[in-house]
Amino acid sequence: MQLDTRKLGCERDERWLFHDLDWQIGPGELWRVEGPNGAGKTTLLRILSGQMADYTGTLLWHGEPLSHCRETFMASMLYIGHRPGVKKALTPLENLDWYQAMRATKGRARTRRDTCFQALEAVGLAGFEDTPVAHLSAGQQRRVALARLALGHQSLWVLDEPFTAIDREGVRQLETWMMTHCQAGGSVIVTSHHDSGELFPSSDVLKNLRFDGHGGVHIER
Numbered sequence: 001m002q003l004d005t006r007k008l009g010c011e012r013d014e015r016w017l018f019h020d021l022d023w024q025i026g027p028g029e030l031w032r033v034e035g036p037n038g039a040g041k042t043t044l045l046r047i048l049s050g051q052m053a054d055y056t057g058t059l060l061w062h063g064e065p066l067s068h069c070r071e072t073f074m075a076s077m078l079y080i081g082h083r084p085g086v087k088k089a090l091t092p093l094e095n096l097d098w099y100q101a102m103r104a105t106k107g108r109a110r111t112r113r114d115t116c117f118q119a120l121e122a123v124g125l126a127g128f129e130d131t132p133v134a135h136l137s138a139g140q141q142r143r144v145a146l147a148r149l150a151l152g153h154q155s156l157w158v159l160d161e162p163f164t165a166i167d168r169e170g171v172r173q174l175e176t177w178m179m180t181h182c183q184a185g186g187s188v189i190v191t192s193h194h195d196s197g198e199l200f201p202s203s204d205v206l207k208n209l210r211f212d213g214h215g216g217v218h219i220e221r
């Protein structure tokens, strides 16, 4: 797993959010992107996850320009954004099953459903599998989205504010998942407004990319 940015830049309303950003995200690396509101964190994550083409510079996936290997990249990357990205009229189980089907996950429908059950149990939604998402709390809805992490398909996780609405125990569990994912050779890029030191207190692998809010971005390995 290797994602590189070369001279990456993005301008909004005649203001550079970031420019000339050279950054390497390698296997086993856990990156926290931090900075003030409006600095450009979400914009950066949307570019890195292949959702925005409005930037300067180059993105390389395993050394190859992203535009040449988009399909492989998209299959290897999981993005969870600000919004839970779940269908409220469906149940958690239906949402996950739909997600699995969309990713053309091989295997029998029954095995696929079992995997979904396990993922929902892992995020604390056992007993809520068949409740329409619209009837769940904000934190539970968020957990439906986060259950995708437990399905274990992708090597790169790009997570924009995944801790929003999640209780303290859930935050610790999520941190553990991210660290375990990195220990297994995966990579994580995560934003959060939690204070520094509040998250991943026991991690010695956490690296920071910090927006200073004035167009400067600082990489702290």
Ligand SMILES: Nc1ncnc2c1ncn2[C@@H]1O[C@H](COP(=O)(O)OP(=O)(O)OP(=O)(O)O)[C@@H](O)[C@H]1O
Residues within 6 Å of the ligand: 012, 013, 017, 035, 036, 037, 038, 039, 040, 041, 042, 043, 044
């Ligand atoms: N589609 C867009 N068109 C024009 N400007 C945009 C667009 N999306 C975001 N911006 C601007 O880009 C800047 C960066 O926004 P972004 O959402 O990336 O910041 P952020 O660091 O994630 O903020 P927050 O911490 O509040 O989530 C903001 O000034 C925002 O107004």
